[in-house]
Amino acid sequence: MADLTEVTAAATTPSPDNSSATSTAPQIKPPEIKRFWGDEAEENPDELDGAAAADGESSTSELPVDQLSIKDRKDLDEPEDSNIQAVTSGETPYTSAKKFEDLNLTEELLKGLYVEMRFERPSKIQAITLPMILTPPYKNLIAQAHNGSGKTTCFVLGMLSRVDPKLQAPQALCICPTRELAIQNLEVLKKMGKYTGISAERAVPENIDNPAITPITRRPPVTTQVIIGTPGTIKKWISLKKLSLVYMKILVFDEADHMLAEDGFKDDSLRIMNDIKRSGAKCQVLLFSATFNDRVKNFVTRTIQDYNQLFVKKEELSLEAVKQYKVICPDELAKVRVIRDKILELGQKVGQTIIFVRTRNSAGYLHKALVALGYEVTTIQGALNNDDRDKIVKEFKEGLTKVLISTDVLARGFDQSQVNLVVNYDLPVKHDNWTEPDYEVYMHRVGRAGRFGRKGAVFNLLCDQRDTLVMEKIEQYFGTKANEVRSYESEEDFEAALKDAGLL
The missing domain is CATH 3.40.50.300 (P-loop containing nucleotide triphosphate hydrolases)
Structure with missing residues (x-):
């Protein structure tokens, strides 16, 4: 990466929350103890x-x-937040957004933000992150910030902004670690994008005995513009040639630390990223989480090229x-x-x-x-x-x-x-x-x-x-x-x- 410049961003409006600080815990010999309900459940x-x-x-x-x-x-007032820092790659200028109108959004998206979401102005993390997501040449982003600070709005608005409503093909993909989180994110996207005409659906495990669900093997190719789902199901859709990646513009990993961890969904996530790369699509990758441990950080920095960063100072988490x-x-x-x-x-x-x-x-x-x-x-x-x-x-x-x-x-x-x-x-x-x-x-x-x-x-x-x-x-x-x-x-x-x- 060329010309790394560290910037402490000025707050336009305060935002919440919390994360972690490191300390070296003492080595403690495991004590002799009795076992309880939580211990007896599953030995494997x-x-x-x-x-x-x-x-x-x-x-x-x-x-x-x-x-x-x-x-x-x-609407709730956001509590005071510690300084969020941005590290930018290259010379692309980014200006903190004081209001949503600063982001060059469509009238339909602005209506969704104000009427459906009832937002008044960007939160602190949104004010800093959204210009990074929405400004060409659309660089990758690694964003770590507090729970409840508005991260979901950042990547949902990013996906809606990048989709061409006239192209009936998958253009945005969001991968989540759990079914519940995928469904929740889809609800937010449909609410925010209510007036855009953009189509969206979930890609999560479904009960095969539910007559309302068409098995993926029997359905036509996906033409929905935004797909939000879990990695196993998305990987299956891709392998069965039902989910085309040719027009993919933006790939989001929610709870990215878990998605890219060894004991999480690292293999599936890497396979999906590689499939998109092989498709020839020029795809922006966004990684969002409240926590990134050092092992995952090292892996991400080796895997994702030419990215901007946003994070909270470790000593202030x-x-x-x-x-x-x-x-x-x-x-x-x-x-x-x-x-x-x-x-x-x-x-x-x-x-x-x-x-x-x-x-x-x-x-x-x-x-x-x-x-x-x-x-x-x-x-x-x-x-x-x-x-x-x-x-x-x-x-x-x-x-x-x-x-x-x-x-x-x-x-x-x-x-x-x-x-x-x-x-x-x-x-x-x-x-x-x-x-x-x-x-x-x-x-x-x-x-x-x-x-x-x-x-x-x-x-x-x-x-x-x-x-x-x-x-x-x-x-x-x-x-x-x-x-x-x-x-x-x-x-x-x-x-x-x-x-x-x-x-x-």
Whole structure:
């Protein structure tokens, strides 16, 4: 790359959120501990809700589906954000956009932004990133910024802007790690592009017994202009010669760190990029995520050519936008009682709650325990079939359910502004080392609370020495301290925590 120039961009309007800072955790010998629900679920890491399950591979769930479910976002002020930095490649000039009119958008797109999305002006990340995406010669972009800072609007608007509505052929492709995120992004694109006439569809695993779904082998070639989907399905469409890449102008990887990680979807993602390159298409590549670890950063910089960068200074990344607490519980039953008697009782007053667990088995046990105690909860995990996953997410997004138990299938990118509480029933750890935290997953879980500048709180439930060690590593890594709730039995202590978080 020639002439790398680092620019600290001036804010036109503040924007949120948080990410990670590095620190060297001490080497700790794994303690002798007993095992719990989350440990007993699936001994084979391949059976966890990881890459395969995220792309919609389904099996028989622990609970019957009918037991897992029950029957206009307002404008918000963005909180103050740390400085976002841009590093540009070459001499292309970029000017921060103070208003959407500065971006030379069509009247149809402006109408979608103002009427359908109800936006008033670009967020900070949008003001800096959109000129990079939309200014010829359309260079590649690697963008890392906070959860809830407006990244989705950046790449959705980028795709809509690059598509020629008169050409009935695939021109924009967005690849996501989970079915839920792909569907959510498609909903945003259809809403924003309502007046453009641009066609869009999802490419995600579907239930083959659904009569409304035409198998890809029997459908005609895709003429839809924007495709949003998961890597396995998109790769299948390409291999079956149903998805042409000849006219592809823009390729987006949402949650790009996971899409290009060794234990994520790296192979499928590389194959899709290589297929586009072989097609001869002049395609702009956009990589968006709230987290990029050093290993993925090194891989990306070797794989993507001539790119601009946008990132938050590492020393300024934090989780301070959401209040974090730790609750010491003597055993697993006490964790259930804390959720039932303290968190859920108080949580009904402040909005919706997501409870994250480590495994499908843990999700099933916790669901049964809370339902037996009289609570109406829903549960989502990778073993459910696709239609049931869609139904449970829809119910939660529409506010029909207030409490959702989830494996990490919803940790990344799930967008629900009414979620104010997150409970880590199980702390996220590496599959091959249960004393080593999964820092990126922790940050993404925390990012589900307090979206769009709202207040939020996270309760981490700890009940053995391993949990304590993992939590200490998380605190050290992020340079933050989770306040301890003095007594797991005290409703007053939980109420005080929620007041401190600004939720009561």
